[in-house]
Amino acid sequence: MTKVVHIITGLNTGGAEMMLYKLLSGMDRRKFDQAVISLIDEGTLGERIKALGIPVHSVGMKSGVPSLGALWKLMRTVRRLNPDLIQGWMYHGNLAAQLSALFFLKRIPVIWNIRQSLYSLKDEKPTTAAVIKLSAKMSRFPVRIVNNSSASAEHHEKIGFCRNKRVIIPNGFDVDRFFPTQEVGNKIRIELGVSDQSIMIGLIARYHPMKDHLNFLQAAKMLLQDMENVEFVLVGTNVDRKNSELMQQMDKIGKKEKFHLLGERSDIAEIIGALDIAVSSSIAEGFPNVVGEAMSCGVPCVVTDVGDSAWIVSNTGRVVPPQNPLALAAACKELIEMGAEQRRELGRKARKRIEECFSLSSIVREYELLYEHILNIRKKEE
Structure with a gap:
């Protein structure tokens, strides 16, 4: 079974957070053993994810302020979980995922996930803009960068994100939950x-x-x-x-x-x-x-x-x-x-x-195939 650890900035209700929840709900439990690390706290979705039988760990980082204590807790948690693959979510989560992988003797593949367009850095908070700029410089390190839209990929590539890592997987929707009623x-x-x-x-x-x-x-x-x-x-x-x-x-x-x-x-x-x-x-x-x-x-x-x-x-x-x-x-x-x-x-x-x-089942399968593909490549390299 493949162990996947998802690292996300926080777990309050939002587009990225809900897509993570839907992905966790739909992935094949016989193939993938999953865990979630939230950099901030468990937010509004933590309990719902736990109800799926998936563990949630929070680092307790203050919003936008990474402390040495929080980073140390992150590293210890990831090492204890010992993943085969790390999936980052959102800018801070992506960087945290990349940093976490450095503390393993074996090479752990890291995938980033970017869920927004970026029309101008001026529209972002100064701290977020700094994280985005750093992410652009570090974007050669993840094995793939998942964007949920072509527009998102193009916007980020214009400011220096690595073009040859691009994978487009759109959002998926649970048509059994969202139906005319x-x-x-x-x-x-x-x-x-x-x-x-x-x-x-x-x-x-x-x-x-x-x-x-x-x-x-x-x-x-x-x-x-x-x-x-x-x-x-x-x-x-x-x-x-x-x-x-x-x-x-x-x-x-x-x-x-x-x-x-x-x-x-x-x-x-x-x-x-x-x-x-x-x-x-x-x-x-x-x-x-x-x-x-x-x-x-x-x-x-x-x-x-x-x-x-x-x-x-x-x-x-x-x-x-x-x-x-x-x-x-x-x-x-x-x-x-x-x-x-x-x-x-x-x-x-x-x-x-x-x-x-855009059915959820087909989108979940795209993630599963991506993870399987990356891990097969890694096995051949070992």
Whole structure:
């Protein structure tokens, strides 16, 4: 059996973290014995991963501040686990994975995993930008670099990441969990006090400049000027009424009764099921999980033309330029005015595309084949 250790920056709910969870859930337990190391803490996903029967170890590193004690704990944990292969996740996790492999007498193959696009280092925190620059210099050391989108790979290669290590494995979606379900969606509408006659438009994204909530809110304001039967649901970390910056933006729009700020939720599939239209308003993306999840639920999407969003949606929704609320509002209005039956038809096409191109089982198999290929190469070299 192959021992794989995954090293990730943290385990709070996010695209990379959820993809790791889905990968752990789906990989063949007869072939792969897995463990997870979180550099920070166990976050919101630690217990869920443990429930799969997979051990989770946390190093206790403070966010962005690697201490000697935390690094020593990391090295001891990795040595004790004695992996055949180390898979890094996200920038800090990738570097930690590479560093961990140095403390073995035998050569342990390390694979990096990059889950975001990188339009400009200026958009990143100074500490994160420094880690990215260091990663570019060290990118010749991992045996492969997995990107979840072509856009992500190209962006990183432009700033010096090694081109010949590239592997593209898109995000995978559990089509058995994310499926069209009006009954569950109705429960969410009842919870929020939204009538069956209202159009629900949703943005599911953590609060971050890259996600461009302001773009979504400005488009919502334009829609509300033309139609009354529209309500908006915003879900994600820090997307709640405690967020003073977000509330200031909403004060300028007015009609707060039309907006439902739900914060971080675990019932994303159910919330998506209540939507008529899902929106991704981002300035930058790699491969947005929530778009694939909405499509799998049979919900048509309006997305900005960033990362691989347009490729994912294809002809099952609408694509608009980023940072253009007028275009975003117009695309949403077009879907509203086409009527429920045509939206359902787009939703059926969207789900079919996910089933054919991005099912979780096929993506998990791509990771398994990659791991097997790397280990076979290593055996031949020994």
